[in-house]
Amino acid sequence: MDWCRPAGLLCSLSLLTAILGLDGVFAATRAEIEHHLEMGRHLLAAGQLAEALSHYHAAVEADSKNYLTFYKRAAVFLAMGKSKSALPDLTRAIQLKPDFLAARLQRGNILLKNGNMEEARQDFEEVLQRSPEHLEAQKHLMKAMELENLQEDAHALYHRGDYGATVSVLERVIEISPWDPESRELRAECYIRMGDPQKAIQDLTPTTRLRNDNRAAFLKLSKLHYSLGEHHESLNHVRECLKLDQDDKACLSHYKQVKKLSKQLDSAEELIQDDRYQDAINKYEAVMKTDPHVPHYTNQARERICFCLLKLKLVMEAIDVCSEAHQMDPRNTKILRDRAEAFILNHDYEKAVDDYREALEFDSHSNDLKEGLERAQKLLKISRKRDYYQILGVNRAANKQQIIKAYRKLAQQWHPDNFQSETEKKEAEKKFIDIVSAKEVLTDPEMRQMFDAGDDPLDPESQQQGGGNNGQAWPFSFNPFEGGSFHFKFQ
Template sequence: MVLPKVFGRTTSSPSTTTRASSSASAADHSKPTGRTSPDPRPSSPASQRPIPSRSTSRPLSRSPEKKASAKHSKKSSLSLSPKKKDKPLDPDTHPLNLPPEQRARLSRLSARMDQEKQQTNGNGTADKPVQNGDGAPAPPPHKTPSTPPPSTEDAEAFKAAGNKYFKAGDYSKAIQEYTKAVEADPKSPTYKSNRAAAYMSAGKYIQALDDCREADELDPNNAKILLRMARIYTSLGRPKEALETFDRIDPPATQKDRQSAVTMNHHVSEAEEQIRNSTSGSMAIFALDQAEKGLGSSVTRPRKWALLRGEAYLKMGNVNALGDAQNIAMSLLRNNSADPEALVLRGRALYAQGENDKALQHFRQAISCDPDFKDAVKYLRMVQKLDRTKEEGNGYFKTGKYQQAVDTYTSALEIDPQNRGTNSKILQNRALCYTKLKEWQKAIEDCERALKLDPSYTKARKTKAKALGESGNWEEAVKELKAIAESNPEEPGIAKEVRNAELELKKSKRKDYYKILGVEKDADDGQIKKAYRKLAIIHHPDKNQGDEAAADRFKDIGEAYETLSDSEKRARYDSGEDLIDPSEQFGGGGFGGGMGGMGSQIDPEVLFQMFGGQMGGGGFGGGGMGGGGRRGGGGGFPGGFHFG
């Protein structure tokens, strides 16, 4: 009979239900009591079989669930029973059948792991409570190394491999093998010394020196290490330290071993001596060139040597040398922008080139980097004082106080006698003052001094040319100006100055009327007339009878006065024209017996003064001053003379 379904289940008869419950109860009792988690195995297929009906006459057999449960219970009881005692290990055998060397390495590894574990526990990490609050200690941190630490035997093997690569010239691989040896035995000076040799051969002298120093600390009296370290010092451009290291070697190093360091130290000392006491830096440059021949192949110039070279270039002082000094300073500043010595070096180069404002900036920056740097303070104050004095002299010149300007420029030259650029400009300024004071020779001397300091100083050459011409040497003036035009065709106004000088040269080859009268070229009419009166009285032929030179001088005086007293003629004369043809101006055999030919060139007032006012009545004869030169009667002055 089929019963109705209740909540999705099929309802069976009471007897069937009772039997099923009895079977389930038997299976539950067969499970072990110590088990708390469900059996992960899948259920038996027998549990899914249909329950037999009540009409079955065959007795019920034991269900598969009970068999499975019993079997599982038996296995569980076996698992809880104590294990049998293991047999003792034979010390001469190993379960992995490893050779003795590998077993030794494993033993060392095990000992190292135990040591690390003890150190970890000693640091207290094992006592740190767990975050979940159960109080269980955290396991110590541990990282199992992938390979065992190298032994002393391994270090020797690495060293042998490094020696092989070193002899073959493969210094990179030699360094790698020596590094492995150092790591295997850091206390060995031999491995570090060998690696230093490989670094040295590879051109890595800094690393080589580090290794040699460490090896020297481990073995201070090792002659081989000391010799190698001394050679490294020499290659790095540190000869004094090299010689100090050589002195530690016992027995002493040979002269051949020491020679490179001795020679280098001599050249550096010579360069320093030349910079201290010589006015030229060329010998210092030569000495430094010789010293640098002993540097290692890849070693850059030592900083100290670079500063010495820059100082030598400053002493040389020419344009190219000053540019080289600046390049050295910039190279040092690229490595360290706060290098006070490099900043002062560049500031001094700018100062020598006349760029004082930029120089002052560099000196101030050097002081900000090192407030106690005395050179920076010294040059800062020097340039400031020089600028003040120079500007004071310029002020006197602009206001026409030329002598005061000369005195001020002279004081400025005493501030820094070694500075070529600025002093050459001050000398040129003082030369201009001397031209204003018409002291031509002093102006020429100052220009020559300025050109000695700076041969390319065109302005000083032009001032010298002007002073030469004004002193009467127009030929040299023309040569100087033409030389400037050839060397610097783009110089503004140089072509015009050459033409003017050539004109002055032409004018200088004729009679100099200003010089004849003893007046300056800017003399006014009054000065010219006064000079003429004085000279005409002195050199009149009647007062110098028998003196043919006096007659010639008197003639020149008359020519000069006639030209310079006439503004039109004077302008033509000053412009360089040939104004007077002597054969036309003074013809007919000169003065002859009297003053024939002079006509109206003589100022009547002057003539009156010549003869003490006795030019009236009977003072002159009636014959006049004819071409024959016959004297008139009576008063002795040529008859027929008339005033213009």
């Protein structure tokens, strides 16, 4: 070169130094690559996958011509469950070394699990062309051919409307290709048509991860959860759809519907927690208007309105609404429990016993239902002897002022002094004792609580059977006529 001639020796020395320097850089790079590969192997063996992957990244960046480096990084991706990330590395390894059978076999296996049977078959056939006795490649090739036949059968059965048979075929398809979203989506559609949304949800859920942009699956999942009354889950899935595309019209429309109804339901429950039962009733009536076409929400609204009416002591209204709710949802134990309690307030103890028994048929392990049945049976037994509420003609929700008012009216009517003949006086005396007894029990908080629980505090037999007062005779028994004549004065 002309520029070296004036000082040829010096120029030659400089050029040699430069060449030696570059060779040193290359040597250092190879050492770094070996270091990263060694660290990657060590960390992979220790199960530290993320750390191992970072070292393999560095090795690939330093040397993009080493097919083994790509293959090893693919192995880490597979260990992390990232088969999609492993595929490009396996493909690059095959490009760098076309006769690398391990990489072809691994890639074919991933493609087969993803449902790409044509590409998978090509890899297995290439392995067998180079190594005809390769048993694993033969096995996988047979699976690929089986998969092709199964997929054809599944689609033919689906188009004929034989969804049960389609599901049976797809079970084997998914066993061979567990990462294939299309097969799971088809089976989910069969379950929907067979009326089994829960199984459809189980199939659709993984497809949201198996496809990069599976808005259709998120929307379908949202609608399925919505139809089952799981409005919070429905809202979560439709939001995932909008994260992928905030302008997706179908997802946006469904989101507005779910959000409105979900807000109403949450608000209604908050009102119940705050004992604002009438406001909760109004909110649940709005729920039924928001979406009258989804049975779960109208049934839930009726169930909760029934509960609120019971809490408000609106007995007949509660019985009517609970009965309507029971007709729509006959296996709902909460409705049967609340109607039983309304029947108790209305002194219909036999009906209360029937409802509690029916509820226990659906939930035989519920302690609340068992205790409710026991109480209703006690009240029924007592009512056949003496029912203090019926004696005074008041309902079980009556307050003390109402009880005293009813007592005064009946006591004045049935006082023995109002009657002339001995027979009438004896009959009046008997009724009068019952009236006074009812007043004594129902105006005493402790005795009234016992009576409401199914024990008569003035019945010695009830107390001896283990009622109140630790099984001893109850101290409140009395007769207003004992010890001489009884003088009754009205204020």
